[in-house]
Amino acid sequence: MDRKRRISIIGSTGSIGTQALEVIEKLQDKFEIIALAGGNNIELLKQQAEKFKPKYIYAQKHIKIDGIRTLESLDEIAQNQENDIILVACSGKIGLRPTLKAIENGIDIALANKETLVMAGDIVMKKAKENGVKIIPVDSEHCAIHQCIKDISQVEKLIITASGGPFLHKSIEEMKTATVKEALAHPRWNMGRKITVDSATLMNKGLEIIEAHHLFGMDYDDIDVVVHPQSIVHSAIEYKDGSVIAQLGLPSMHIPIQYAISYPERFEGIKSKSFSFSEIARLDFEKPDFEKFPTVKLAYKAGKIGGSATACLNAANEEAVFAFLDGKINLYQIYEITKEIFDNHKVIQNPTIDEIFEVDEKIRLQTKELIEKITQK
Numbered sequence: 001m002d003r004k005r006r007i008s009i010i011g012s013t014g015s016i017g018t019q020a021l022e023v024i025e026k027l028q029d030k031f032e033i034i035a036l037a038g039g040n041n042i043e044l045l046k047q048q049a050e051k052f053k054p055k056y057i058y059a060q061k062h063i064k065i066d067g068i069r070t071l072e073s074l075d076e077i078a079q080n081q082e083n084d085i086i087l088v089a090c091s092g093k094i095g096l097r098p099t100l101k102a103i104e105n106g107i108d109i110a111l112a113n114k115e116t117l118v119m120a121g122d123i124v125m126k127k128a129k130e131n132g133v134k135i136i137p138v139d140s141e142h143c144a145i146h147q148c149i150k151d152i153s154q155v156e157k158l159i160i161t162a163s164g165g166p167f168l169h170k171s172i173e174e175m176k177t178a179t180v181k182e183a184l185a186h187p188r189w190n191m192g193r194k195i196t197v198d199s200a201t202l203m204n205k206g207l208e209i210i211e212a213h214h215l216f217g218m219d220y221d222d223i224d225v226v227v228h229p230q231s232i233v234h235s236a237i238e239y240k241d242g243s244v245i246a247q248l249g250l251p252s253m254h255i256p257i258q259y260a261i262s263y264p265e266r267f268e269g270i271k272s273k274s275f276s277f278s279e280i281a282r283l284d285f286e287k288p289d290f291e292k293f294p295t296v297k298l299a300y301k302a303g304k305i306g307g308s309a310t311a312c313l314n315a316a317n318e319e320a321v322f323a324f325l326d327g328k329i330n331l332y333q334i335y336e337i338t339k340e341i342f343d344n345h346k347v348i349q350n351p352t353i354d355e356i357f358e359v360d361e362k363i364r365l366q367t368k369e370l371i372e373k374i375t376q377k
């Protein structure tokens with residue numbers, strides 16, 4: 001592209017959003033920011049707006065900055081044809097509506113918000129295809145696979161790596177007594193609170209399996225998970241002839257964020273230091289323990305059932321994570337609660353987008369009620 005790429009960021013005040021702005025700061029001659037959007041962190045959003053001078057801003061709370069137009073909704077960003085690409089980096093279900101709107105308007109998406117595909121992957125990917133829109137993954141595993149794949153029809157299986165999180169070699173008992181601080185102490189990645197807790201229970205890997213199924217159209221039986229504590233191999237694919245291609249790099253989200261917003265070009269950007277095999281010295285791999293981390297099995301099950309099952313999984317898990325962060329339940333109960341809600345869900349096959357939002361709302365209510373019941377005992 002011989003002019004600057006015009007980008008908006010939904011969730012600019014979060015972990016992915018702030019790192020995206022660090023990438024863009026290094027590549028000011030490549031990007032022009034159209035809009036920045038955040039939730040409640042008005043102070044940070046103001047600082048970002050003053051520094052990066054977008055045309056528009058949006059926040060969940062009231063915000064006003066001289067010379068910048070305040071928007072009323074995320075939809076206004078998503079339907080603005082001034083955008084070449086929108087980075088969807090908000091957490092939770094908030095990402096789904098603006099992503100769909102942007103797709104309807106033919107705007108490419110750099111997608112960090114995995115919940116969008118977990119809730120409505122079939123609808124989102126179908127619409128993207130119909131509208132000729134690219135969905136470029138930001139998640140480091142999917143970004144790795146995106147970089148490895150030349151021809152998906154030749155691929156035998158996807159191999160998604162997992163760091164294993166802070167409880168990799170701890171017992172279930174230790175997970176039950178873990179404090180919020182311990183669960184948030186991820187050994188490799190510094191991320192938002194919700195995804196960090198998901199990484200501790202390994203539900204994050206479960207959500208990523210569903211995300212990979214939708215992004216690359218692979219059957220669940222052809223998506224494997226391997227634990228790789230160093231987080232250097234970000235994921236791999238195995239071709240039909242037995243060749244395995246992996247993408248490696250230091251564990252930094254700057255690289256996949258930059259790849260997603262620059263695709264198909266590559267720029268020097270932030271790359272912190274050169275990659276050295278001899279400094280890394282060793283790479284370990286082990287089988288995931290699905291008995292200790294049953295969330296992954298539950299996610300496979302939800303994915304294979306399809307329909308509204310994954311939206312149910314997502315909503316129940318998210319509410320249980322919030323309850324854990326509020327100190328209401330222990331870490332292991334996130335799985336137990338999610339499973340109980342999931343087992344009682346009457347799946348709708350081929351749901352409409354309205355049905356998905358209805359399921360989401362109903363499941364959140366049911367999960368909150370179940371948590372209330374458990375904590376009152």
Ligand SMILES: NC(=O)c1ccc[n+]([C@@H]2O[C@H](COP(=O)([O-])OP(=O)(O)OC[C@H]3O[C@@H](n4cnc5c(N)ncnc54)[C@H](OP(=O)(O)O)[C@@H]3O)[C@@H](O)[C@H]2O)c1
Binds near residue numbers: 195
């Ligand atoms: N962090 C990572 O390394 C990583 C890696 C892979 C994938 N992801 C995925 O990327 C997404 C974001 O993760 P994160 O770690 O960056 O989360 P995070 O740090 O919690 O940031 C979430 C962002 O969403 C914004 N937000 C919340 N409600 C909003 C609303 N109603 N309207 C507009 N913005 C709203 C927040 O704004 P305020 O802070 O202003 O309230 C914040 O900017 C998640 O889906 C996660 O699974 C993250």
